[in-house]
Amino acid sequence: MTFGGRGGGGGGGRISSADVAKQKSLNEDAPEIPGLGSHIAALFRPYKAQLIVIAVLVLVTAALGIVPPLITQRIFDDALFPAGGSPSLTLLTWLVVAMIAIFFVSSSLGIVQTIITAKVGNRVMGDLRVKLFTHLQAMELGFFTRTKTGVIQSRLQNDVGGVANVLTNTVSNVVGNTVTVIAAFVAMLLLSWQLTLIAVLIMPVLVIAQRRVGQVRARIAGRTQESLSEMTAITQETLSISGVLLAKTFSQQGAETARYSTENDRQIGLQVKLTMSGQVFFALVQVFMSAVPAIVYLVSGFLIARAQGQGFDAGITAGTIVAFTTVQSRLLFPMMALMRIALDLQTSKALFARIFEYLNLTPRIVEAADATAPDMSPPRGGSVEFDHVTFRYDDTSPAERPTLDDVSFTVEPGEFVAIVGPSGSGKTTIGSLVPRLYDVSDGSVRFSGTDVRDLTLSGLMDQIGMVTQESYLFHGTIAENLRYAKPEATQAELEAAARMANIHDAIASFAGGYDTVVGERGYRLSGGEKQRLAIARVLLKNPPVLILDEATSALDTVSERIVQGALDGAREGRTTIAIAHRLSTIIDADRILVIDRGRLIEQGTHEQLLAAGGAYAELFSQQAL
Template identity: 75%
Template sequence: MSMAGGVRGGRGSRVSGGDTKLQREMNKEAPEIPRLGGRIAELFQPYRGRLVVIVVLVLISAALGIVPPLLTERVFDDGLFPPSGAPNMTVLAWLVGGMIFAYVLSSGLGIVQTLFTARVGNRVMGDLRIRLFEHLQSMELGFFSRTKTGVIQSRLQNDVGGVANVLTNTVSNVIGNTVNVIAAVVAMLLLSWQLTLIALVLMPVIVFAQRRVGQVRAKIAGRTQESLSEMTAITQETLSISGVLLAKTFSRQQAETERYSGENDTQIELQVRQTMSGQVFFALVSVFMSAIPAIVYLVSGWLISGAQGSGFDPGITAGTIVAFTTVQSRLLFPLMALMRVALDLQTSRALFARIFEYLDLKPTIVDLPDARTPSMEQSHDGSVEFEEVTFRYPDASSDEPPTLDRVSFSVAPGEFVAFVGASGSGKTTIGSLVPRLYDATSGVVRYGGDDVRELRQGELMDRIGVVTQEAYLFHASIAANLRYAKPDATDAELEAAARLANIHDTIESFADGYDTIVGERGYRLSGGEKQRIAIARVLLKNPRVLVLDEATSALDTVNERIVQRALDGARSGRTTIAIAHRLSTIFEADRIYVVGGGRILEQGTHAELLAREGAYATLFEQQHRAG
């Protein structure tokens, strides 16, 4: 859990005037993603057939939408006020019936269109979420070690959720409103080209203003999502059971609240800015569009009065004026909707850029096109070899010494070897290179005689089991946690693995046995119980190589002995590589390697190394005095 945010001034400060954190953040540029518009359109490619149906429904609805206004002119000029003088009820009844039928049919088609639109939009959003999740799963371990979990969660939830409205409604809104606008303009031209010019004269100015507003909103949207990421990260860090425990034991609850409050203030300010950006613009557009009918009345009066005595007939009747203002009112809503969609698209560009930024990350550890299955020959399966391996972490400074420097050793199938040394000596890195959690910077790591970079990762990992210092358990039953290694394992297989890990009797002593819920990260269990369940889980997949990364270093002496007995049973018939802190756990190793400064300093059995009176003997003496 990172506590740095709690002591930095930026996290706990309130948003105020001057050079605030928010203003500095707003000056940062959002990531540029090439072909963003095209890539968004590609998301809809699998649903082309349904999009065609939506387009057809939209076109029919739009065509039906202009029928009632056009019929309105005939209602006034042929039904209510015909040249004969008296209302023509027959014509009026047919016209009114046609208008009602158009309304009913348009509404029915609208329901079907909404259904198709919702399904396509939510499918696209679901595909995007799965695609992002799957891609993140493929990233190497180093990516997660340098990225906050909360930030990753925010990209997956907040960013994808932020574009939900665009993905769900944009297609139908753009097509439907565009067709409605075109249809309304055509209808207005048919009614009166003079009045149409008056109604549309300021459209170019409005479109230009809308683009400027959209650029501002897009920038704010990007910063809003970054702030949400930080809030999610703080929540994930501080409200996990480990984070809460840490805050309580150091009395830092208030400091954590202030840290969260500072980011919350930033979020509030950004949300207000996002809400208010464009409000003046839309208010002016609304006033302009609402005032057009009044202007139409004035211009119509001027045209009609000017035509009297001049012989020029503008073709404007009472029915024309009523129909025109009716059509013009139908232009207002789709036009405003198109502008809002355009703003939403501009705003969402920042969110899509953040999503595609993650999708464009390239995993550094991937299978080669001709990757093959690890050797299954008994004489090779389970052997491990390092040949002149040098390793430097990707984010390490170039002037830092490598974590491993030309390390070479070999482990035969079934051997038990151990690596010991001071913290930071590089021994844990050795354990990470065996299952290819990282790739060597130079040199070769081999499994079964084959370079691990030439093997399929999934099949390599099936042969290697890793038990780490921290046993990670899901908030689920013991059986579910065990079956994570082998989903189709039988109850008998679970019991066999648990017995081998020396945990079966303990599980049976629980009221719910294997159905016992372990709590988040197994918090309801003791450290020794969690570790033995983790060992049983690894044994369930029956690996050829067992990597024990300081598996007992966090346990007390009693639990260490219990877990050690479980590990003794787990090693049987397997190649075992133990990364050890406590030397008492590796006395029986076939060979012990002493690591220091990224290099192997000594090797031999426990007795041989003690007799040599070198680095190992010094470590042993230090632990003997401390114990």
């Protein structure tokens, strides 16, 4: 029998057409998110008390804002130019003092409002960032095999950062400026309803134009964030140690720089478009708002002249005109601010949509409401059973040949079972189904006699230790990497685990000992040292079940022998599932399972399988050549 055909092993599995289409949608302009407004409002719900205080401060400040224009009218009509008399200095003094006092109180309230707003906005932004990070941690492994790390980082950093101004300033600015505009219009109506009509005549046109501009900005913002995601992905891929090494060894530094430069040029163009979009609109708004006082003077003159010609009082005094134009001029900044906020909200809608697109993703691996911790007591404690398991990485294509097809076997507590077969046969998938990194398409996987879908995720993982072909070490000290498995571990426990993994002497030879920094992904250590350190980390966790996924396949012969010795020690007293490529490492297994094209085709001891002369014997003879 010959081995071959497609399989679904290899850690992340195949990327299906559905996955590609889904990932494409995650990278395009942000889609419409149903209930986006309610999602955003929910972010502010924990801070209702602070928001109420902000609203009260805004209302009080806005109410105070009505008074100065009315005082201005009194200053002109009653204090400076009273009918038939000379200026009243006493009244003028009191009115000026009152106006200054109101300005002082309003400014003080504004400072308090800004402090509270800044705290609430930044808290909300922090909550959103942690919420997104937590949700991403809960996503299944398949999500990360389909999605670029840089794209995920961009959503977490660029997109959340892009809405920071909206979260920190929008609430108070919208309420403050809206109330200020309403208060100003009330004051204008109290002064002269005729002049107010002139001032608001063109407002509907401005609102319609603003909406159109906002739609354009939102589309540009979506493309801008997409470009930022791509730049982040390029940076993450090419400036990591592996990426730099790859570029250097293939002399592709120039090509990578060109790729980054091309995306950078696109980003610059989009940023310019985003900055310039709406500038003509705001210029026209400013011209209109600035021209209104002159129009008011002209209309006032016609109204007064007409009234005098017909022998009645127009009700428009010099104080009315001065106060009205003062109020109207004060409308310029809040009106411009509201229109800019409206544009920012439309722009940020694209960013919020990208954020909530991730938050609305439903993890495929979820914990049952009545899930329980594994029962590790005898006789089933630590056992693993596959019961007619069928698995597809893409469940949307049932016609496609499954990665695992009706696989059944049992690993008894304390038993050492090896899984062998060609690349892509489904070996790694088996190892991934035990700790429920993926869920089966059909059948069931039982741990300690219970379906893994009925167990708590943390309780299941607490009982399992995994050593993979490419063990991950983060940029930190050896001690920090080891304590990732057990944060409260003592130095003595670290050394005991390191001795069991045959790595203590190597660590002791380093100048920094256990405080030696391993570098990103452990690049300051050799391959064998990294693997033994990963084994020591698992031994520190001390799990009753151990899964070894081709833990020595990438090592040279000497390193393999040393690591294999560590693994032999780690297996003692544990249920062990070893996924192996080199058959020499598992010949002493209690049982060997042979997987081909996703099916279990043989099982037995090394001697039994050789005597059978089947697929295992053929594979063993090929490796012996």
